[in-house]
Amino acid sequence: MTEARLMQGNEACAEGAIAAGVSFFGGYPITPSTEIAEGMAKMLPAIGGKFVQMEDEIASMGVVLGASLAGKKALTASSGPGISLKQELIGYAACAEIPVVIVNVQRVGPSTGQPTAPSQGDVMQARWGTHGDHPMIALSPWSVREAYDAAVMAVNYSERFRTPVILLMDEIIGHLREKVVLPEAKDIKIYPRRKPACSRAEGYQPYTPDKDLVPNVANFGEGYHIHVTGLIHDETGFPVGSPKITEEAIDRLHQKIEIARDEITHTEEYFMDDAEYAVIAFGGTARTAYEAVKNARAKGQKVGMVRLMTIWPFADKIVKALAAKVKGILVAELNYGQLVHEVERAVAGKCDVQLCAKYNMEIFEPQEIESGIDKLCAGGKD
Amino acid sequence: MTEARLMQGNEACAEGAIAAGVSFFGGYPITPSTEIAEGMAKMLPAIGGKFVQMEDEIASMGVVLGASLAGKKALTASSGPGISLKQELIGYAACAEIPVVIVNVQRVGPSTGQPTAPSQGDVMQARWGTHGDHPMIALSPWSVREAYDAAVMAVNYSERFRTPVILLMDEIIGHLREKVVLPEAKDIKIYPRRKPACSRAEGYQPYTPDKDLVPNVANFGEGYHIHVTGLIHDETGFPVGSPKITEEAIDRLHQKIEIARDEITHTEEYFMDDAEYAVIAFGGTARTAYEAVKNARAKGQKVGMVRLMTIWPFADKIVKALAAKVKGILVAELNYGQLVHEVERAVAGKCDVQLCAKYNMEIFEPQEIESGIDKLCAGGKD
Amino acid sequence: MRKQLRLSGSGGQGVITAAIIFAEAAVKEGKEAVQSQSYGPEARGGASKSEVIIDDAPIYHPHVQQPDLVLALTQKAAEKYYGDLHEDGILVLDEDLVPEPPKFKNTIRIPITKLAVEQVGKSLFANIVALGALVRITGLVDFETIKSSVAKRVPPHTVEKNMQALQVGWDAAGKAVK
Amino acid sequence: MRKQLRLSGSGGQGVITAAIIFAEAAVKEGKEAVQSQSYGPEARGGASKSEVIIDDAPIYHPHVQQPDLVLALTQKAAEKYYGDLHEDGILVLDEDLVPEPPKFKNTIRIPITKLAVEQVGKSLFANIVALGALVRITGLVDFETIKSSVAKRVPPHTVEKNMQALQVGWDAAGKAVK
Amino acid sequence: MERSYEKYFRQNRLPHLWCPGCGNGIAMKAIVQAIEKKGLSQDNTVIVSGIGCSSRASGYMDFDTLHTAHGRAIPFATGIKLANPELNVIVITGDGDCTAIGGNHFIHGCRRNIDLTVVLFNNNIYGMTGGQASPMTPLGKKATTAPYGSIDRTFDAARLAEAAGATYVARSTAYHVQHLTDMIVQGLDNQGFSFIEAMVQCPTAYGRKNKMGSAADMMKDMQESAVMKAAWDKLAADKKEHKFPIGVLYKEDGLDYATAYEAVIETAGGKNK
């Protein structure tokens, strides 16, 4: 075990990414994500990696995708407006199956909004921000230590599934400093870059799926002469205008993640044993929700908490099971109401679903969620 | 009544916008939306309006927002990748409350995808593409004539609510030519640019909401010396870092549309009188669904169709009422399954919901939707 | 009564324009009409097809489901697009550019492109020659109507040549179906 | 036992750094600690506050709910941030920069900035002077621990001055609470 | 002692939020003084800015003002000017705003020769976000994202503007405030894309990190490094190091975009709307 440190969430994210093997960062500063870029600018050259500040967020996405194709694990980070600008190339990464991690340290929107204030308003954008159909993995840490772990996990998932992964931080965690004890390097599992299983002569095709439906795309410069495109392509990597190939391609993009869904849907339960009501929360808000639930328990309310660390793919199964068990669910989120839509969908009328939303640039106070719980336990009446 | 014409959907959209008072277009070409720009380039100067081709889609959004602030009704049009690039400034328009219409002629994604092929894969992006919380209006026409009408309506809504409106076309309608009879100019209702209700001396504030919660922001050059920003602002238009103002501002953005929701949620019913099952469809797909439902009726199946012309705000009430009435709903959409999430949410377990999805770059054949109906009537078993 | 036509060829041959003019003529005669097209995934070249549906009643599903007539101006197009032709339908082929005609009962072969070059002066007019032929073969619209539709769509200085092309196609069809 | 501190001032006064160092010292002593801050909406200037929570048990909700101590280095900060101070809490003020101290039972006034200028040489050191005072007032961390934490955070060539600043603050607090 | 230019400020928004010693205030005054000299009406002059410390200026100026998104001021301004060519449109931008994220709009504005007066407050750094390198941070200087010194070559924004098609290009500094005002006046005179680079000191995010002393010290640096164009042209190459020219750097006649558009409307048979 390493020594305890006071560490900031953004810092932990940068260190976690490096621990997972990231050696390339391209970015453009924006509050409240900037410390990640600044940390990378300092740390990467010291380990022989590279940091480059690009002209904007679009170029930042492009440069990390290029670096990833050339064999480096790559990260970029941004917030609000910058994330919106990255959408086109996030879709490119999904379509061309390029591993990359995009950190979004959420701030209050829409538009320039309240740039320094915390929010969880980009939950739905993380899933649906770019045009066309493709799935998305998004992870949301609730502590500084978990920002580190989630960064490792995000890099691993991006490599394993060859897909863009969004590390959906919020300002609460990004700017929070707290005591952490980091894992030792030897205890960190790293998913290495996938390698072609056969040679060119043996008929290698870059987009032939492996057993887990993920292709082993060669890195540039390894002699495979591959072609990478954002057009729908077949296993050779070249575009084809066939309905069959198009359907298969889009299916596989979804299926490669769908078949691993249970494994990558990380959730945690607190006080759930005999709970009749549950609070669903994620990210920085889950900390306050925890406090609220603890207080509610102290008041004798039979309430627990389910924390989602994986936001996308959505924890459908877990929420469905929860709905079958409890009388009501309170979704606490720092936005106008986003994840609650997914909860309602999954619950499908099986129990009461209520929203505890806040979007006034401040974080929740435990009391606010406690009132939400009171209302929930009263069956929505207050 | 005007003479019957063979007209293309994109052409109708351009003419409709002009009929609604659009005199400014800024854009960047992209298949399958390009004919809108080309039509505008030809038509606008002839009526003293202006067409400008910008360096990219971001600049295209910027230039139309500028023109709108200076008093012109303005339109831009794009597809897939271009729409993704516009997200940041769509959020700006929502936050600063600038009337503007964005036409999205959808094509197959993700990424470059299948650029010439039809799709309805941007349904969720239209709602959630940009960061932060704000509502969205999106309309999806199912005929060439309706492309004209929807363009008029989109311009009117953008002016009435001072909000960006997405005209969510698909390639099916965008490139379809069919017989249309356009309304006469005198029969077209136009919502004029809102005007300040009082003078500067009388204490005019640009963002003070009117009775309908929409502010009467003055045009630039009218002597009001207003300030417009993408930061959260108060009624004066200037940014404030107050939780109260922030909450109020975001609330009002949502409420101004929420209170008019019923009025702007346009849907149509076909064969619904005694229907026990319903197909929900929109845009070009609804034409095929209509044919399928007609065929199903001929086979004796008690099925009807609800067509959504307004995609956002979602027709919650109508779908809820529908769920109370029918045994099952089939959502037919040309994507991997997007609107079906909203339908499931609204239905909340009250009836069976099934998805008839297609995403292979071809449009539906009636038979495909008919099989979907067969399965639906069989309670999901086939 | 519904009639479904499919016009096919390669990129630059103008089958889309021909289809549009056909549909326009139908509209002029008070009919319902929709016209659509599909491009290959390729930007340029490749097979291209355009479809027209004509009916007295409103048309919903916008694509041809089973064509009553297929026109093919290239071998590739013929092979790709005639498959679902109605068994009583008609297959119209460019005699020279579809050297190996698919085996189909009701086939009409016309040297469309050759006629355009030889009698109108440029292969560019092949689509209008074809249009003239189709009007005669289908009998769906009046020859006079198609003439005015063509005149409206083409650049003014080419109207005369195009009228000539229409006539050449009309005549050739007369000969071919004899 | 949970302790909640709020350090406030204006933009450039370094209250955030002071809070970080405080939290770091607590961590070094094996305690749980979280530190957070909030900026005004303004990019520059405006009031700035930083909070530290120290506990033996894990800390969930990350913001201070009711501070046990508030430090204010400006009048504006004092007014804005002392409101929810625990009634048994302590209000520490810069004597000169908070000329009109809020009426609060337990108030300690120290000429922090003046001491920094006069005894350390620059107003820049005010935050470390304050830190020295807070360490003494709260007794939450050892003076030695804070010293090594400061040494770790500040630029090497300023370590000496900063140690001096700490001491000045420590001494001043000693005088003030007497 | 009331100054006539005070009326161009929104008094209730002063004092501005810029740091002590920040050069933005000087450049902003230069703009309003140029406006006053030209006698532009407050009612038909629009100030458009992007995002950054410098871009905050729009909020302080008593005109119709528009604080757009980062990098996008020029497209918005283009829309305003084309929609209503009667308006005088002035753009205030920062070195990052204009030449990093906004670089494309900048060169395309120049190319179109749209009639805007663009004043770039060049503080060599991203001030707003706390001191990251900009495309105009000199080689070797430190920034939070260039902790080992910047290796990114810099733009000469004036040269870029000229190559892209701007018809008026000038430079001055916060030190040379009267000269700066004059450069802006001439920019307003030009009917076309006018670009004025105003060197301003950022003692907080740039100066401190690079040990450049006080705001006044930074201004003295400008005094020493800036050379009037005429003198610059005569300066020996080896004397040019660490110096830069100020004054009107480029000027040409050229049809502005809105005027050029009139011909399109005429050809199309339309009337100006």
Next chain:
Amino acid sequence: MERSYEKYFRQNRLPHLWCPGCGNGIAMKAIVQAIEKKGLSQDNTVIVSGIGCSSRASGYMDFDTLHTAHGRAIPFATGIKLANPELNVIVITGDGDCTAIGGNHFIHGCRRNIDLTVVLFNNNIYGMTGGQASPMTPLGKKATTAPYGSIDRTFDAARLAEAAGATYVARSTAYHVQHLTDMIVQGLDNQGFSFIEAMVQCPTAYGRKNKMGSAADMMKDMQESAVMKAAWDKLAADKKEHKFPIGVLYKEDGLDYATAYEAVIETAGGKNK
């Protein structure tokens, strides 16, 4: 008659999809011939393109190839080069791809002097989307979005590249195919940002609309309008109209970005990874 350069093509993807007479095929051959002349290995050369007719080239060339998004080839290429400086990275782009939507990346690539060889296939139009005006469509020419003739002034991309910091700038045409090859060879020689503008004819989307005759006619126009740099410099101003210079237009020595980065790693105490 087998030509040695054929090995650089993916034979199974030929014939290419460009229109009859399109100049893109000529420019693509010039690139592979330059690669052959330089003896670059197919295994460590990467071709990166954007989106457009011209950008289709990457699919035909037998290397590691990358067909990015519209306008974004240079950032992707920058990432590749920085991640693995051993690779030769060649960018193929169109006039719209490079100077419209990609304009910012273009100037920033130049500024950084990242070691890329960028070949712009300039057909003066958006070919792929069917003939809209590009920033390099000459004044007065028609396009589907300029039905009344273009009023948008054009970029001189070479001049822009130079002003932005490119260290090698050249121009040639599809007519001067051997010269074009030579310009590319020299671009590959330069360790830094090399920009070569290759004028190519687009008979379909540009030529037809502007009544420019056949592809061969368009090439003859190039023959007539292009003037070798040396001769150009001596040409009287009034003789320059409708003509343009070809050859090496600019060249300087300058540290490329990846090399400059080595110093950062050294300062930081890292080892190249």
Next chain:
Amino acid sequence: MKSEITIKMARCKGCGICVAFCPKQVLALDELGKVHVKNGEACIACGQCELRCPDYAIFVDKKVAK
């Protein structure tokens, strides 16, 4: 004193620019970091301070002989 020096205290941020550019050492900063007139007599009304004050906080007017 040849001049009248006006200081808008609410605006002054004490940056010291006026102090540095005053050719006659008329001005100085006080402990609270605001400018004050230390030696008004020396003022020659050159206006250098007003010219470069980034906060429009100091104004110099020539005294008009009455």
Next chain:
Amino acid sequence: MKSEITIKMARCKGCGICVAFCPKQVLALDELGKVHVKNGEACIACGQCELRCPDYAIFVDKKVAK
């Protein structure tokens, strides 16, 4: 005949560039729009056709005296 002219018919798109730039009128397009050798004898093996063919469809080799 001084040369051997090879044409890859599958590649030729009949653009006529080779025809236009041949200084000796050796080449022509046929009805199907592909190039053919009309007057091989006149070929001087200058290679202009090969040089500019955008489709790599025509190749000229000097005949080696055997």
